[in-house]
Amino acid sequence: MSLRIVLADDHQMFRHALRALLAREPAFEVVAEAASGEEVLAIAAAQPVDLVCMDIAMPGMNGIEATRRLLAENPGIRVIGLSAFADRQFVLDLLDAGARGYITKAEAGDELLRAIRTVREGRIYLCPDVAATVTGALLDRGSLYAATPRLTERERQVLQLIAEGLTSAQIGDRLHIAASTVDVHRRNLMRKLDLHNIAELTRYAIARGISPATRPADGGAAG
Amino acid sequence: MSLRIVLADDHQMFRHALRALLAREPAFEVVAEAASGEEVLAIAAAQPVDLVCMDIAMPGMNGIEATRRLLAENPGIRVIGLSAFADRQFVLDLLDAGARGYITKAEAGDELLRAIRTVREGRIYLCPDVAATVTGALLDRGSLYAATPRLTERERQVLQLIAEGLTSAQIGDRLHIAASTVDVHRRNLMRKLDLHNIAELTRYAIARGISPATRPADGGAAG
DNA sequence: TTTCGCCTACCGTGAAACCGGTAGGGCAGC
DNA sequence: GCTGCCCTACCGGTTTCACGGTAGGCGAAA
The missing domain is CATH 1.10.10.10 (Winged helix-like DNA-binding domain superfamily/Winged helix DNA-binding domain)
Structure with a gap:
């Protein structure tokens, strides 16, 4: 059975283009698209989802908060963060929220396919430039959990x-x-x-x- | 003969995804990709190009300045602006620079295909939300030319x-x-x-x- | 040569930002 | 009850911004 994927990004054109990209892989099936964190939660509540490609910067509920809530209700879903920025704090927050992968839009399209395959198998995937910025932080214990400035x-x-x-x-x-x-x-x-x-x-x-x-x-x- | 297209955007993943999207149309051929305005100029100088999908926000030379210089050297090339923002000033600047189309990334992927077909035939294409913000400015004469704040x-x-x-x-x-x-x-x-x-x-x-x-x-x- | 645009630099004033502390009310949890 | 968090509000202070004007040096263009 094919992998049921949801694309979450506030740019419809990017979602459509990504859909075309993922269509190359027969094992992947994009079952829905979301333009905000709220939409992701609604979709996951309405139909079975295996994996979400989640943009960080979205209007309304952003990708980090959406990931947190999504996994609280659906622990089985895999989440891959997809952002324009390799900001260290974003990566840490997203991993803290339970995501299993993080790649930047500066990477090649194949990188996304590779990330999906890796995460599907239960492993964690970080693209090279993200991995470089994070490794230091992961080494010193505590920073991963201490660094989550929740805003009111x-x-x-x-x-x-x-x-x-x-x-x-x-x-x-x-x-x-x-x-x-x-x-x-x-x-x-x-x-x-x-x-x-x-x-x-x-x-x-x-x-x-x-x-x-x-x-x-x-x-x-x-x- | 197919339409020779160059994709200019600083996000490689977006370029690759767009390439997959454009591959659906046999008449379109993406002959090169560029991550900056400088790269667009270099590509156009090295090989024949019919049309450029140009992102506005790029590091180094941005899409507006790149369009201006590109058309100064290659008047025959068609340029379609592709931006995350429907900012009125961006649209006016880009049209002033000689672009023939402008669509936002909030639009559907089909919108890009439609824009390319329209611009290829020599016409101008603006997606609905862009058209709405621009029409007023186009009506009052002079604003199109007066509104070009070149920075030193x-x-x-x-x-x-x-x-x-x-x-x-x-x-x-x-x-x-x-x-x-x-x-x-x-x-x-x-x-x-x-x-x-x-x-x-x-x-x-x-x-x-x-x-x-x-x-x-x-x-x-x-x- | 004169003009023009750009970069440079200073003068001044008032508003806003920046940084600290104190403090009461509401509300949830121990 | 006490604690802790959040929102609310004010006090003080220094720094920076926001906006105005003036002006010399310099290089390109008319």
Whole structure:
């Protein structure tokens, strides 16, 4: 029987292209596609799934949280993380969430096929550049578990608005809280994430899928 | 004779997947792949090319500048912009550079095939969501040409370092100029791009490929 | 030569960010 | 009850940003 695969990525074109790529392997069958973490959970609840190719940066629930919840309800499903970034923290978080593989989009398409075959057999697969950044962290015990800065819902909201370019006062208006409270959330965010200014917070939010790189209704960035 | 296509995107996996998608159409032949604007120019100089699927955000020379230079040397080549973002300014810039099509990665894979067929016949193709954001701008005359904020090399450098989270003083040290000079560059950047804070500059830099969403040697964003 | 754009550098002001502490209320768990 | 976490809010301080103007040096173009 063929391997029932779900593709999770917020870019439909990438999903379709990946589907074409995976179609080369008769043993693989893409049974569904998801554009967000919520959709992955819904699909897994509705039909049998063997393996999920999970993008990290997705709007709404991101790939890490989605993996955590997916495996809590469906321990048998294999998850392979698929991200544009080889960020060490992402890899650690995703492995901590229970994923069995992690490859970056900078790799060749064959890499994905190889990862799926490896993970299907119960082994763990990390592509070379990811493996290089992680090995050090895996060696020192504890870091894998210590490094999981869970954000609260409020912090996530504040982070998103910071990344959109709003000031503390504007964020306060939007969320109906005082600007001073927004400052506290920003400070806690920076402490939790070990980031030290708005540029880094913005990059983090974008890479994590908490904020898109450009606003959907962006009139234009130039004049 | 089949249509000679070049795929330009900094993600090898996306290129390979797209190649698999385009292989369904016998009339299309992907003759080369490029990971940057420079590579596109080199390929076009070395072999005959009919059409380029050009990603906007690429490290080094981005898709807009690459399109401009490519068409300056090879007026016969058709270019289709392929971006994750439907940012109005990107579309206008790319069309101004001479591209004949623009589709977002949020669209279906079939959309790309349709775009290629349309552009091959000499027509212009914009996917629905892009068309919606652009029509208004195309109606008021002049905006298409007025809206082309070319950045100087120095401004690009400063923008990149701002997006990486450095302060003016740190940027000044890095570039061996005074912090006050960095301030001027930042001010000119914001005026040219109609952006008003560091978060927006950071988003712009990432979307434009001037700065990656995560630092290559990023040890980890959490502690 | 003059003009223009770019890079360089400084002046100033007000707003916002950045960093620390304190503290009350709500709510869940031991 | 006590503890711990979260959200809320304010106090203080220094640094950086955001925005304005002015201005000299330099190289390319008209």
